[in-house]
Amino acid sequence: MPTIVVDKIVKTFGSMRAVNDVSFEVSPGEIFGLLGPNGAGKTTTIRIILDIFKPDSGKVSVLGGEMTSEKKDRIGYLPEERGLYQDMPLQQCLVYLTNLKGVPPAESDRRVEAYLEKFDLAPHRKKKLKELSKGMQQKAQLIATLAHEPEILIIDEPFSALDPVNTQMVKDLLREERDRGTTIVMCTHQMNQVEELCDRLVLIHRGSSVLYGGLDEIRRKFADQAVLVRAASDLPAQIPGVTGRQNRNGSQLLTLDPQAKPQSVLAYLVNAGVVLEQFEIAMPTLDEIFIKTVTGQELLE
Amino acid sequence: MSKFFLVFWNEYKRHVLRRRFLIALFSVPLFLALIIGVGFLSVLLENDSRPIGFVRAPEIFPDPQFPPAPEKKSLFPDPEIRIFESEESARDALNANQIQAFFVLSPDYFSSGRATMYSLENPGDNVTEDFASFLSYNLLLSQPKDVQQRLYRGFDVTIRSADGMREVSNPFATILMPLITGLIFILVINISGGYLLQAVVEEKENRTMEIMVTSVSPGELMAGKTVGNLSVGITQLIIWILFIWIAYLVGRILIPDLGSVQLDLSYLPLMVAALLPAFILVGALMATLGATATEAREAQQLAGIFTLPIVLPYWFLTPIIVRPNGSLSVFLSLFPLTAPATLPIRAAFATIPAWQIAASLLILVLSAAGALWLSGRAFRLGMLRYGKKMTLKELFAGIRAAGGSRG
Structure with missing residues (x-):
């Protein structure tokens, strides 16, 4: 049974349709990417899933049914607009937010303390939030999202304003959570992070879903008739079936004739005595797919 | 919870x-x-509890009496009235700082109501009032006891609304x-x-x-x-x-x-x-x-x-x-x-x-x-x-x- 089912949701604010007939499913234990350019309707979709907004039409099912206050306690949400009580001491604020997620006070104390140790924030536990650095506040925000051990994690732009060290830390943490069995919905426009972490994704553009499926499946679908080759020596000037070539990061991207097969190109090169270091089907990056899809949509419109 | x-x-x-x-x-x-404490302190500092003198005037009050002490003890009690036989002895007591002021009644007091107060410095606020009270008490001595008490103590007013529902x-x-x-x-x-x-x-x-x-x-x-x-x-x-x-x-x-x-x-x-x-x-x-x-x-x-x-x-x-x-x-x-x-x-x-x-x-x-x-x-x-x-x-x-x- 899918953990989250979004079924044809529509949401309009005034004259603007923020979300238009968006549908997707999130399976248990996967990292799911909710992608789209700024203003595409990602955050509105998340807010509808979390029952902050009601959809004008369509349905959302979370953990097998409608959202309830009990289910909200099983979700960890890291909103794009980060915020904690700036005038409160760090530990007190985190324990309060964990308590609000239904964790008993003694257990909240224990879990928050463990996370403070893990994130090297323990020496700052009595400091007010406003006295902490930005990086420390980001870590505190993560603790607030994770301390009640949620079954679903919904994180909006998790890497924004993070330095490389903290970015890596968040990535490790997300993998750790997935290994623990947590279902993760990651909302972002940073495609490289999605490629690295997500199993499946949906791409929203101007409120509508334009791409949906497994990461490999999508990349294969968008793959051009091309191979990526790196050789110890120069490649022959003429290769049957190859119509164009260009350099890409030290390799050669060979564009193939629509009728040519990559296997026949490989066989030709081996027979020609070329010492191959790399030969692979050229897959487009998610960035390229993203741009292609979005600009394609715009052209269609 | x-x-x-x-x-x-x-x-x-x-x-x-x-x-x-x-x-x-x-x-x-x-x-x-x-604020209350400072006000209280200033009253306390101003309050002079030294006695007030009265030069005996036998032709006016042959046997002067002292009003009864109030039932409740006050933090600022009225100064005691001390009777002197002559103006000289009262003046000596004033110079010796034993009293803060003394009063001499004019021989025509009954018709004129005149009295003279002698003091070395500005006496306490309530000196005149206390002496007037002493005089009132002695003037009323000839009246029956209950009339004397009533006139001396004044009266209490209770304000009641026309419908009788409220009382103040x-x-x-x-x-x-x-x-x-x-x-x-x-x-x-x-x-x-x-x-x-x-x-x-x-x-x-x-x-x-x-x-x-x-x-x-x-x-x-x-x-x-x-x-x-x-x-x-x-x-x-x-x-x-x-x-x-x-x-x-x-x-x-x-x-x-x-x-x-x-x-x-x-x-x-x-x-x-x-x-x-x-x-x-x-x-x-x-x-x-x-x-x-x-x-x-x-x-x-x-x-x-x-x-x-x-x-x-x-x-x-x-x-x-x-x-x-x-x-x-x-x-x-x-x-x-x-x-x-x-x-x-x-x-x-x-x-x-x-x-x-x-x-x-x-x-x-x-x-x-x-x-x-x-x-x-x-x-x-x-x-x-x-x-x-x-x-x-x-x-x-x-x-x-x-x-x-x-x-």
Whole structure:
């Protein structure tokens, strides 16, 4: 049974349709990417899933049914607009937010303390939030999202304003959570992070879903008739079936004739005595797919 | 533990345990105690308890008597009257600093009423008054005992309303008490309202609203905040009342006359009945303001729109007291924001018609319910508008759009 089912949701604010007939499913234990350019309707979709907004039409099912206050306690949400009580001491604020997620006070104390140790924030536990650095506040925000051990994690732009060290830390943490069995919905426009972490994704553009499926499946679908080759020596000037070539990061991207097969190109090169270091089907990056899809949509419109 | 209670306790604790709150809590009674103490000290320093001399005048008072000592011991007792046989002996005593002044009656005292006071420096305030009292007592000696006592002690007035429903024995306390209690209540309403305003804006300023509404329902959040901040105000009120009570007990020991003051507290039930909906009304209006504003400072500046009308009856105090059932008084009792202060003042000076009390309380309750509904709407519409102000037009457009549909 899918953990989250979004079924044809529509949401309009005034004259603007923020979300238009968006549908997707999130399976248990996967990292799911909710992608789209700024203003595409990602955050509105998340807010509808979390029952902050009601959809004008369509349905959302979370953990097998409608959202309830009990289910909200099983979700960890890291909103794009980060915020904690700036005038409160760090530990007190985190324990309060964990308590609000239904964790008993003694257990909240224990879990928050463990996370403070893990994130090297323990020496700052009595400091007010406003006295902490930005990086420390980001870590505190993560603790607030994770301390009640949620079954679903919904994180909006998790890497924004993070330095490389903290970015890596968040990535490790997300993998750790997935290994623990947590279902993760990651909302972002940073495609490289999605490629690295997500199993499946949906791409929203101007409120509508334009791409949906497994990461490999999508990349294969968008793959051009091309191979990526790196050789110890120069490649022959003429290769049957190859119509164009260009350099890409030290390799050669060979564009193939629509009728040519990559296997026949490989066989030709081996027979020609070329010492191959790399030969692979050229897959487009998610960035390229993203741009292609979005600009394609715009052209269609 | 219910989430409402968690929000309530968090709100309560963070205000009550703050240094700023403790300073505000204790500074007001301490400041008042200081003012009273300084006043008391200045009276004490000015008070001269040295005896007053009286040069015997056998042709006027052959056998002068001393008035009986008051039953209750005063902190500032009247100076003793000492009788001297001659002006010389009185002057010697004055020069020796044994008395603060002495009086000599003119031989034609009965016809002229003249007396001469001798002193080395300005004598105490009550010297003339005490000597006059001594003279009155001796002048009345020839009268029957009960007439003498009555004339000497004066009379007590009890003011009763025409319908006999209300009775006042101390007009000064009657005027002062509803004004003071009204001011204390208004202060507490404003303080609590201010805390609530701050608590709602703070969620927006800190951008915690999204985290909160995915943990608690907006209803639980607002109820927890409202009750939490209201309890902060009530804590303040209880502690101040305790201070006043302690001051009264201490005052009774120091000033025995205080014990005989009968306080008319008949206006209190009406005040409390008006206060509860007023509390909710102001709180909800403050919450609405908090939900539509972007930062605390801006919201606090606007809060004056609601807090000013509450104190408005104090500006119109004279017309209300002079004509407690006049049209201005009636209007101010029916307008929800001015009713809490107007009703008790009127009640202290007149019998308010029952229909006016009922109408006033009904309007207050309905306004409070309306304000709560409005604050809920404003909260839902404004909660995620970080850094963006909501105009009245947008608020009403949002209310119209949501009218009758789901929340």
